[in-house]
Amino acid sequence: MNDGCPRCGEYAAAGRSYCGECGRRLDGVEYPHPAPDSSPPSSTQPERARLGVLEAVLLAVCFVVIAVVVFEIIVVVIHYPDVAALSSGILLRFYVIVPFPQIVFSMSGFALLLYWSLALSAIVTSAALMIQRFFDKTGRLKRLDRPDAVEDTAAFWVGISLCASFIISVIITILTISSGSEITVPDFGGVVEQILSLVHAVVWEELVTRLLYIGVPMAVISLIVTKKWGSLRSILGGFGMSTTAVILIIISSTIFGLAHYPGWEDQAWKVVSAALMGVFLGYVFVRFGLYASIMLHFVNNFLTSFNWMGLEPVLVVLELFFLAAGIVALVYIVKRMLDLGGSGKPLPLFQNSYSK
Numbered sequence: 001m002n003d004g005c006p007r008c009g010e011y012a013a014a015g016r017s018y019c020g021e022c023g024r025r026l027d028g029v030e031y032p033h034p035a036p037d038s039s040p041p042s043s044t045q046p047e048r049a050r051l052g053v054l055e056a057v058l059l060a061v062c063f064v065v066i067a068v069v070v071f072e073i074i075v076v077v078i079h080y081p082d083v084a085a086l087s088s089g090i091l092l093r094f095y096v097i098v099p100f101p102q103i104v105f106s107m108s109g110f111a112l113l114l115y116w117s118l119a120l121s122a123i124v125t126s127a128a129l130m131i132q133r134f135f136d137k138t139g140r141l142k143r144l145d146r147p148d149a150v151e152d153t154a155a156f157w158v159g160i161s162l163c164a165s166f167i168i169s170v171i172i173t174i175l176t177i178s179s180g181s182e183i184t185v186p187d188f189g190g191v192v193e194q195i196l197s198l199v200h201a202v203v204w205e206e207l208v209t210r211l212l213y214i215g216v217p218m219a220v221i222s223l224i225v226t227k228k229w230g231s232l233r234s235i236l237g238g239f240g241m242s243t244t245a246v247i248l249i250i251i252s253s254t255i256f257g258l259a260h261y262p263g264w265e266d267q268a269w270k271v272v273s274a275a276l277m278g279v280f281l282g283y284v285f286v287r288f289g290l291y292a293s294i295m296l297h298f299v300n301n302f303l304t305s306f307n308w309m310g311l312e313p314v315l316v317v318l319e320l321f322f323l324a325a326g327i328v329a330l331v332y333i334v335k336r337m338l339d340l341g342g343s344g345k346p347l348p349l350f351q352n353s354y355s356k
């Protein structure tokens with residue numbers, strides 16, 4: 001099975017029917033599998049997979065999320081001059097979460113604008129990486145009919161994480177209101193104030209939760225276990241799932257949830273909602289890296305940008321789409337968990353792809 005493609009065995013162990021790297025069937029039907037430098041006749045090519053309804057919906061989510069990310073970045077860039085003008089008269093606070101936010105320093109003026117510009121650059125770079133790697137993994141969109149190729153991209157997991165967290169948040173909101181509790185939204189100020197603070201939140205919160213509580217511990221553990229300096233790259237995520245990673249995701253998501261309690265007028269529902277979002281953010285950080293968690297955080301925080309541009313009907317359509325796709329996303333996630341559980345192969349205690 002492993003005669004030319006090093007990842008066939010990995011996908012077979014995960015219970016997949018097709019290899020996400022080469023597209024080869026893994027259900028016991030053997031096909032000639034040429035070496036990478038050969039050019040076999042078309043009759044020997046592996047059979048293509050057919051997208052089912054579930055896969056087709058989730059593929060559509062990928063493209064919708066990519067389009068939304070591009071739109072949101074354009075909106076932020078358009079307002080850059082307004083943010084530059086505002087930065088001279090505002091004080092932005094920086095904090096660590098232990099487990100509630102503790103302010104460590106503040107910034108204003110030119111220093112604030114410089115920091116904010118770097119944060120925006122990090123978001124744009126993350127978007128470029130997500131889109132580029134989606135096109136690379138799917139063979140410049142020529143392998144979209146191979147589900148495993150799409151599933152191995154950050155765009156796919158950012159999309160289904162967004163949809164799944166969206167419907168979960170709606171359910172939590174309905175249950176909270178049904179229990180008689182009041183839901184209020186803090187005053188985030190005008191559009192420019194929101195853009196400045198949300199860009200800050202997207203980047204800074206990923207640094208002080210995912211990187212600090214997942215990346216740093218994993219980097220230290222990796223260095224101790226492997227004694228290889230290259231394993232320190234795990235500080236930026238993308239090292240792969242393991243039991244250790246799951247524990248760190250739970251810790252970071254709990255802290256992330258608690259950090260939203262005081263900022264949302266001590267509302268418990270926001271803690272639960274944010275903590276669950278933290279699980280998704282932690283997962284994409286562990287599997288793909290910091291750029292993926294920044295993208296998930298960004299696309300979620302800036303959905304209101306459609307309202308800022310007078311496109312309220314578009315946002316309503318998007319929310320209905322995310323709601324419907326969220327059901328499909330939850331089904332897919334449960335199915336993946338059952339497939340992995342049924343494979344009989346438990347998660348390793350520790351794993352770091354950078355130390356190999």
